[in-house]
Amino acid sequence: MSFDNAYESLVEGHEEKHWAFGTGFTHALSGVDRAISSTVDRDDLAAYCLMLGDDALVYAQRLAEWCAKAPELEEDVALANIALDLLGQARMLLSRAGEIQGTDEDALAYLRDSSEFRNVHLAEIDCGPGPGGDFATTMARLLVFSAWRLALLHRLTGSADPVLAAVAAKGVKELTYHRDHAAQWVLRLAGGTDYSRERMVAGLAVVWPHLDELFTAHPIEHRLAEAGVAVDPAELRSEVDSVLDTVLGAAGLTRPDVASVPGGGRGGVHTEAMAPLLAEMQVVARALPGGVW
Template sequence: MSNRFFEYLLRLGDDRLVLGHRLSEWCGHGPILEEDIAMANIALDLIGQANLLLLKAASVENAGRDADALAYLRDAREYRNALIAELPRGDFAFTIARQFLFSAWALRQWEALASCRDADLAGIAARAVKESRYHVRHSAEWLVRLGDGTEESHARAQDALDELWRYTGELFLTDAIERELAHEGLAADPSAFRSAWQKDVDDVVARATLRLPAVEHWQQGGRTGLHTEHLGRMLAEMQVLPRTYPGARW
């Protein structure tokens, strides 16, 4: 059980760590001061969730690695995040559209995990539900304003959805690991909340006067370590300090 649970905790933690880092890249570059702070807040929420999840993963693995070792000393092939999290931050519309698609999914996932049989994971979920609810509200309201805004903001928001939609299928993929853990009450089965998520997305996309594109080929691979070219470069920047100065403190 423990190997499978470790693997699952890595998936949960890596989604948040990688997306949190992508979002943190906006710090100092936000379109307005207020939004700069808002994005940094959400990034910190996600990195905080990742910290708790990787701490838990490290204790489940029980192999002498701590959360920092998991975050800073794994290569891209060992990362288990969904591909949607690692895509470059793009323009503001792309960042908002991704945040909305991910957060709406993450909120449903956390709600399911709040009744997880593992007390630690259930506790992390109970706290994260509140944070995610705000992430959904913030990104949804922005997506509506961009989609139903000016010609340019509408076009950019639609481009973002057209690019991102093919990455959402991976969020609902399950393998034997997740199915068995879900059966044991330790994981959230995403098929149980797929239609609710789809309705959340449809409602906001309609309010935003946008449309979801047809998809011929769904992108996937992150859960087994097959990532886009972008993750390696992101990790190089994220990990440079602990890898250059092992054990550095301040």
């Protein structure tokens, strides 16, 4: 494939011709029905959008840390694209929450402190590329996170809230790729050298203690699930377990024999990894309040 100039290669395949240069963006919810049913509690809906949006935003930030540090150039691109998929989901969900709360997606992303975020701990723990983890751990987390989120979004395609349904409809296609990409790497690492298998086993042991939190429902999730808006995460367990067991079985691996750790992310209680993550993600916005370019 050839292009007359570098610009054409950057925008090839993208409807928005300015995407690579940070201009020309439309509202994240442009073209989406944003009506809120009178039977839905607006505060609960905003809080739920924050939960799902924070999961995507924080995990996108973690994946972005691998840029130029992955074991292959192709994997640099793959992880960056997965991060961008999640960032797109986060934009829509935080925009929805912001509309209800009278703020916007940027303020929610960059001007909240750790205790105001509602993401699960799995999204924030440090799996690398720094001293806190490695690539195998990152693939273990991607497998668990994407299997869980795919099951969740698949059910949300039938949500009574049009924004959640729209995010889910697009997200299931993205998460299917994310899950399959992670599964391929788990198989590759487990079936490679003795060392790569050792790292894969160790990576699963790091991730596994955070599994139970994914299926622990917050009261808001319970209330909105009864209204047909949200999903009770406990209902996802059997499907996600089946996916994980299938991948581990194919890789000749077993579930790690490790104890669960307390969650609390949905209530604003986070791990020690969260504050440094936010400090890096928010530094420009906080240093230059209101700055645009």
